Amino acid sequence: MTDHRASFDASIAFSNGGDLTVHGFRVDVPGPGATEAEIAALFVASLGLLMTDTVELANVRIFAEPHKGTRGGPSDRAGAPPHDSGDALVELNHLPQEGGTYLEAPNGDLPALTLPRTVDLPAVVIRVTGAERRSVDVGSLAAFDVRGCAVLLHTGVREGHCLTGAAAAWLVEHEAALVGTDADGLDDGARDERPARRILLGAGVPVVERLTGLEDLPPTGALFTAAPPRLTGVARVPVRAYARVRVRR
Template identity: 70%
Template sequence: MTDHRASFDARITFGNGGDLAVHGFRVDLPGPDASDDEIAALFVASLGLLMTDGVELDNVEIFAEPHKGTRGGPSDRAAQAAPSAGGALVELTRPPGGGTCLVAPGGGLTGLPLARTAELPAVVVRVAGAGVREVGVGAVAAFDVRGRAVLLHTGAPGGGRLTPEAAAWLAGRGASLVGTDADGLDGPEGVAGSAALDVLLAAGVPVVERLAGLDRLPPTGAVFTAAPPRSEGAGRVPVRAFARVPEA
C-alpha cells in the first residue's frame, strides 16, 4: 500500500495568546483523501502543541511518499500497540555475498546479551532520497529510541554517515542497537578516532551494517532481529537480519 504525506503552510493561534507560522511543513497522512481538518490535527499533534485556538492552512499538497513517523500520525498510532506475534516477516539481509554483518562491542560476542539483538522494537530513520550526506542529532531526536533498534534508511551503500554527536545521542538515550543499509556508519572515508562506530561500541551498543529492505518497514512498529551465532572471539560476524511487521 502506498503511503501519503502532505506539505502545507500554516498559522496557529493559541488560546493564551501568541501565534506560530510555518512554511512547507510535512506530516504523514492516513490516506490520499485526508481533509484539511485532519491535516491540521496531525500538524498540532506532531508538535505536541497545547492551548491551540485555531489552525489556518494554505498551499496544501498531498503526494505519495513513505511515512517518516510523524508523532500522532498513522504509523505512530500503530506503534503504540504492544508488538504482536503475528504479522509478516521481512527479509533485511543482502543477497548472498552482500556482507550483512554485526559488529559487537568489546571486540567479541562472548559478552553480548541476546536481548540486545533479538526481537527489538524498531524505529526507521529515513534519509533516503533527501540528499543527506550526514545523519545528525536532528534526524534522530524526534524518536523514542530507548530499548529500540534504530535503523538508518540511507538508500545508498556510501550514503548517510552517522555523526559522532548523533551516535553519542543514541547511546546516551539507551538505544539497544543501531543498524544501517550503508556499507558502514562512518561513510566510505572511514573516519577514525571519534567516529560513530567507535562511539557506539564504546557505549556497548552493537551495530548492524549492510542491511537491505528498510523501505519495506514502517517508521515505527516493526520488531527487528539480527542475532549472531554462538561463538567466541569474533567482533564482526555475518548475520541474517529480519523484521516482523504488524498487521494493518
C-alpha cells in the first residue's frame, strides 16, 4: 500500500496567548483522502503542542511519499501493544555476490558483543532519501527517542549521505544501542577521517553498513537483528541482517 504525506502552511493560536506560523510543513497522513481537520490534528500531535486554541491550514497538498514517522501518525508504532496477529520478517542484507552487509564491533572484539546489543533491537528508521544536504546532522535525529534502539539511516544511495561527528556524539549521548546505514559507510568515503565511526565504536556502539530493504520498514515499531559470529581477532564481519515487523490485521 502506498504511503501518503501532506504539505501545508499553518497558523496556530494558543489559548494562553501567542501564536505559531509555519510554511511547507509536512506530516504523514493515513491516505490521499485525509481531511484538513485530520491534518491539523496530526500537525499538533507531531510537535506535542499544548493549549492549542485554533489551527488554520492553507496550501494543503497530499502526495505519495514514504512515511517519515510523524508522532501520532499512521506509522507511529512506538508503544504499540503486543498482539497475536503474527510478524513478518524483512531481509535487510545484501547477498555475498552483491558485496554483503557488515557489522563492526567496538574495540574489534566480537565475542564481547552480547546478543542483547544486536538481536531484536527496537528499530528507528531515519529517512533522508532525497535530502539535498549530504550530511545527516543532529536535526535529522532530534525528534526521535533512540535510547536502546537500532538507529538505521535510510539514505537510498550507496555514497553521499554521511553521519556527522556531532550527530554520532548525539546518538552516543542519547544511548543508541546500534547504528546502521544502507550506504557503503557512515562517513564520507572521500575523506580519510571517519569521525562518526570513530565516535560510535569508541563509545561501544556497534556499526552495521551496507543494509538494504529499509524502505520496507516502518519508521518505528520493527525489531532489528544483525548478530555476528563469535570470532576472535576480527573486527568487521558479514552478517545476516533482518527485521521483525508486526503485522496488523
